[in-house]
Amino acid sequence: FYNLPRKFKITITGCRNWCTYPEINDVGLTAIRRGAETGFSLRIGGGLSTDPHLAVRLNAFVQQHQVVPVLKGVAEIFRESEVLRENRERARLKFLFLKHGWTADTFQSELETRIGFHLDHAVPETPPDDVYRDHVGVHRQKQPGLFYVGAAVLRGRISAQQMRTAAELAAQFADNQVRTTNMQNLLIVNVPEQNVHALANGLATAGLPVAGSPFWRGAIACSGSEFCKLAITETKSFSRWVVEELEERLPEFDQDLKLHVTGCPNSCGQHWIADIGLEGKKIKSEGRMQDAYYFCLGGAVGLHQGISRPIGYRCLASEVPDAVERLLRHYLDQRAPGENLRKFFARHSDVQLREYLAGKFVPVAERDPASGRVPHLVEG
Ligand code: SF4
Known part of the structure; x- marks a missing residue:
């Protein structure tokens, strides 16, 4: 695809915490089970910026082999929505829902017409009800005897020395992997149980605690x-x-x-x-x-x-x-x-x-939204 109206964010997650934030992406696929089969719930049209909109869930269970045609169909709808080319400030997929009267049903109908088959009905899901999606702390992995350790990086600011320390600790106590998260934190994975304590201590000493205040x-x-x-x-x-x-x-x-x-x-x-x-x-x-x-x-x-x-x-x-x-x-x-x-x-x-x-009664303060167009590549 090229010449899309503007940027187009897709997230696919198998994480129970939905740590990739499907609700605020243009397309969000979250893994879900239907009996023994794993497929995906489908959300469309999320985004924040100056006009926030949480993605709408379609009535769909997307089988794994359907993911690519579904994503292609959504991208085609986006590309061919001429109303999204009239005003660059309103050129994200969410504006179909916010400004042009689209609903989950109309979007799904258009999508199914394009892909040429009906999607199975959605299966019940339970979105995470936690506040944090940061994986901070010590958590058991599926693999026996292994843990992942999440360190809270205060407001996402980390020094070169802290990064080096995290890398050294990952080499010493795990298998060299350090991952970053959407919540601006670090994960070290595949940590054998006997190394968890030493790793957590090392991270805390470096100013990267595995538990922090709220x-x-x-x-x-x-x-x-x-x-x-x-x-x-x-x-x-x-x-x-x-x-x-x-x-x-x-x-x-x-x-x-x-x-x-x-x-x-x-x-x-x-x-x-x-x-x-x-x-x-x-x-x-x-x-x-x-x-x-x-x-x-x-x-x-x-x-x-x-x-x-x-x-x-x-x-x-x-x-x-x-x-x-x-x-x-x-x-x-x-x-x-x-x-x-x-x-x-x-x-x-x-x-x-x-x-x-x-601390007292005060009149309403205006929010003063930004004037003018949202510059390229910055819209959240
Ligand atoms: S990163 Fe820049 S454009 Fe984005 S919200 Fe902060 S100040 Fe605004």
């Missing part, structure tokens, strides 16, 4: 102004500072948390699917423009999927730890027995959550 583990940051010319804010040092502050202020916080920081509305930091999503802004303060963040709350993928709610609150970057601390203290003080953060956000209005963040 803030450490759940922090994601896009490139930000350090390396991205489109950035409005600096993100990497900021997110490290926020994590350190929250670890110190809320050591008792006991919930999984995804805290995503994105330096502009393009959402490379995926703030739309975070419990707490921070979108970079500028605010004039003390006579100069300063980094600031707009809050989106309650995003999730998996069993409880949903796009985070723009909550109408923004503050200076320097005030973010205060705001998050206020919010999470309200949660800790007021949660019902067994109520997780997502349920807590869901049962509170934007006004209430805004007050928790601000």
Whole structure:
């Protein structure tokens, strides 16, 4: 294929955690069993950026030999959708659903016409209901006696020395393989049981712990102004500072948390699917423009999927730890027995959550979406 309207992301995963995020790709194939047979569920049209859309699931069980014709059919629909060539900002597959009235049924009908056969009906699936899809920690592999070890890399920033150390540890205690993950972490696989402890200790000593606080583990940051010319804010040092502050202020916080920081509305930091999503802004303060963040709350993928709610609150970057601390203290003080953060956000209005963040009543702050076109190759 060439001359597609814009980029086209396909993910295929056999992972039970769906760690490749099928919900936010143009095409997501997730392995599923039908009796003894392994095939795939099919999702279409996911994407974030300034117009987030979670992929829709088709009523299809895709057999393994059908994967290539199905992907080819989807790519053909994308290529031949002239409406996606009218406006480059709206040239992703998701806009068929967002702007042009397509549904899962109409897409499937068009797809089956193109591929020339009907897909089998979908089989029931249970999306993962966990918050993290990072594989952090020590986990048993299918192969007897072997484990994989996931190290949490704080906001995806790792030094050359840490990489060398990880490689040396993989050589010493496993079989030389180091893998990176979507959640900006490292995996060392095929670790014999007797080596797990020493490997985990070695990683922790190098600043790559296999268990971290919810803030450490759940922090994601896009490139930000350090390396991205489109950035409005600096993100990497900021997110490290926020994590350190929250670890110190809320050591008792006991919930999984995804805290995503994105330096502009393009959402490379995926703030739309975070419990707490921070979108970079500028605010004039003390006579100069300063980094600031707009809050989106309650995003999730998996069993409880949903796009985070723009909550109408923004503050200076320097005030973010205060705001998050206020919010999470309200949660800790007021949660019902067994109520997780997502349920807590869901049962509170934007006004209430805004007050928790601000510590007082404040009027709605505009989100100020980016003006102009989304530049090539950056849309999340
Ligand atoms: S374009 Fe992407 S990487 Fe750059 S600041 Fe915006 S969200 Fe971050």
